[in-house]
Amino acid sequence: MKNILIIGGSKGIGKAILEQQIDTNTIINLSRTAPEVTHTNLTHHTIDISTDELPEIDSIDTLIYCPGTINLKPISSLSLDDFRHDFEVNVIGAVKAIQKYLPALKKGNKPSILLFSTVAVKLGMPYHASVAASKAAIEGLVKSLGAELAPTIRVNGIAPTITDTSLASTILRNDRMKENMIERHPMKGYLNTEEVASMANFLISDQAQSMSGQIIPMDYGIVSFKL
Numbered sequence: 001m002k003n004i005l006i007i008g009g010s011k012g013i014g015k016a017i018l019e020q021q022i023d024t025n026t027i028i029n030l031s032r033t034a035p036e037v038t039h040t041n042l043t044h045h046t047i048d049i050s051t052d053e054l055p056e057i058d059s060i061d062t063l064i065y066c067p068g069t070i071n072l073k074p075i076s077s078l079s080l081d082d083f084r085h086d087f088e089v090n091v092i093g094a095v096k097a098i099q100k101y102l103p104a105l106k107k108g109n110k111p112s113i114l115l116f117s118t119v120a121v122k123l124g125m126p127y128h129a130s131v132a133a134s135k136a137a138i139e140g141l142v143k144s145l146g147a148e149l150a151p152t153i154r155v156n157g158i159a160p161t162i163t164d165t166s167l168a169s170t171i172l173r174n175d176r177m178k179e180n181m182i183e184r185h186p187m188k189g190y191l192n193t194e195e196v197a198s199m200a201n202f203l204i205s206d207q208a209q210s211m212s213g214q215i216i217p218m219d220y221g222i223v224s225f226k227l
Contacts, residue, residue: 002026004062005060005064006066007063007066008031009064011031013066013116013193015035017201018042029044030097049089050093058104059108061108061112062204063097063113063114064200064204065114070131070170071130072171078130083130083133086133087133087134089134094115094138111154113153116135116160117215119222123219138157139157139159142155158196158216162191163191172190186226203216
């Protein structure tokens with residue numbers, strides 16, 4: 001049984017990871033709202049990662065940072081504060097958590113860190129300037145920390161395409177837009193949270209001991225193929 005710290009485990013991908021892991025591991029969740037699920041293996045702290053002090057946690061084997069943003073605007077409509085906000089949520093929050101809990105991770109059982117990027121880093125998409133810039137920083141962080149913390153702590157990332165979460169609800173707000181999104185992807189689909197959680201589960205498992213510094217695309221072919 002591992003001690004898994006999830007930041008942002010009450011919604012979306014973080015919630016799916018929490019629900020898939022909770023029967024077999026101890027979960028500590030930090031988020032602004034409590035998860036809907038209750039379990040003897042779950043401890044929740046109500047925290048705003050951007051502003052609040054983080055709680056002391058002595059034992060951590062895995063840190064998963066899930067918060068993200070989808071702020072899609074033309075560059076002319078993006079303010080500097082938009083860029084600052086996206087960077088704060090996506091990057092500074094992750095750095096804050098890693099710095100806080102690095103001593104506990106170093107003492108962990110085969111410890112690992114998992115972060116999240118986006119396909120928009122590799123595939124140029126209009127209106128993604130702010131989110132792509134901050135997620136590109138996450139990919140740099142994965143590579144740099146993977147090297148710095150080797151061989152003690154593995155650091156990996158997942159770069160998903162659009163995923164059916166509340167964060168993406170405006171993009172997938174009706175059947176027509178969902179069908180258009182399916183057609184945009186060569187593999188004719190887009191992600192659900194359980195798919196991404198399954199990849200996360202593999203990357204933090206002992207089966208992935210050879211992997212660090214990797215950004216795993218989950219893209220339904222949109223980056224890899226042009227059909």
